[in-house]
Amino acid sequence: DTWPKDVGILALEVYFPAQYVDQTDLEKYNNVEAGKYTVGLGQTHMGFCSVQEDINSLCLTVVQRLMERTQLPWDSVGRLEVGTETIIDKSKAVKTVLMELFQDSGNTDIEGIDTTNACYGGTASLFNAANWMESSYWDGRYALVVCGDIAVYPNGNARPTGGAGAVAMLIGPKAPLALEQGLRGTHMENAYDFYKPNLASEYPMVDGKLSIQCYLRALDRCYASYRQKIQKQWKQAGIDRPFTLDDLQYMIFHTPFCKMVQKSLARLMFNDFLSSSGDTQTLYQGLEAFRELKLEDTYTNKDLDKALLKASLDMFNKKTKASLYLSTHNGNMYTSSLYGCLASLLSHHSAQDLAGSRIGAFSYGSGLAASLFSFRVSQDASPGSPLDTLVSSISDLPKRLASRKRMSPEEFTEIMNQREQFYHKVNFSPPGDTNNLFPGTWYLERVDEMHRRKYARRP
């Protein structure tokens, strides 16, 4: 076996916009019942971009921050992949724009381009990077995986489930978060739950109710396939017992809105329950009445929903809740959502807590593509260990979120209108005060008459 050992995430950087709108303010502004967004969706704040930001600027910022923090030389990177569904050019990859950052180093020998399928592109990029490292083409250098998106919806039900952000991950061997080999449960099918056929607009077409069913079905299928694979590995190692949620110390999910994730963890428990036998009453309290149901008939069963949320509450608090911190405060970040959850999890647990654990991860992209996979956290949590360094690098996440500027729903709506108006405008410099961006943020300076984009960095 000549593969490098423990390929996975060595370092991680998160970017989110410097401004947000409060969901309670939005409830009032949109004349909906109090609690619809904050309780019903589980969202407290939503980050949104200024008109000076686009997908390229988000990714430039997050990559530069990661490289500055890790102090790695620019020529130590041999692969750079971008996962995004925020497409501003049908041909030119965001990756090519990021090459600008490498210019002074002279390093142009960097594989990888953009990958797109809704929120799944980041995961596809992560898998590609790991596959490269476990292949004959690997030259010993690091890979960077970048995911970023601007999640915006037209006025209406879906608007409060927007958000924006980017995550950059440094991938290499001997990682504190190692991808578990051979363990990816995948489900893909053709669905029109959320898609972007309108190239003249940033907004998707979305069938909200269908998208929730598609997400849950994909979750069921991926979990079944993941369990099958891990049980097969176990069998070969002489272990013969069913895999359950107990075997995952933490579980993170793609997060369109936080309530969806709480229901998803509950759903996994229902999967465990249906495949359990014998006396499991104490483990799965209140579920016995639902024993005869078939998974695929239960996507809209409210009684089951309630019973599951109750039965899984403890588990949710232990395994998943901490991972929702960024999503609660910033909203959906599409491709970067799952990896923002990973960052939140790391920022809310000590290296000691995390050491040796297994983190399950469910990635979902509409249309649809989904995978459930897992990370094994290294045992060594001592000060200065890779795990300790990774965990402490993210500990300022709550503080950074708290330093954002609160905008009124009127200001938010005005900026959304401006984004519509300026989308693909040429011969133009976006208006605005760059002091409203976080220090070190890249922004769009100018679009010339040939649609060429020029970026600058706020000191």
Ligand code: HMG
């Ligand atoms: P809606 O139809 O307006 O909301 O939009 P609702 O009426 O279903 O209410 C939402 C929840 O709030 C319900 O909870 C209500 O009961 C509750 P549930 O019954 O389902 O548990 N509620 C309240 N709770 C407390 N106090 C109140 C109150 N009022 C209502 N006063 C919807 C919701 C999510 C459909 C909409 O926002 C939407 O279309 N969003 C975009 C699509 C989406 O996020 N889909 C999620 C799965 S697909 C996915 O994850 C992929 C995606 O990220 C894209 C990609 O892959 O690129 C979206």
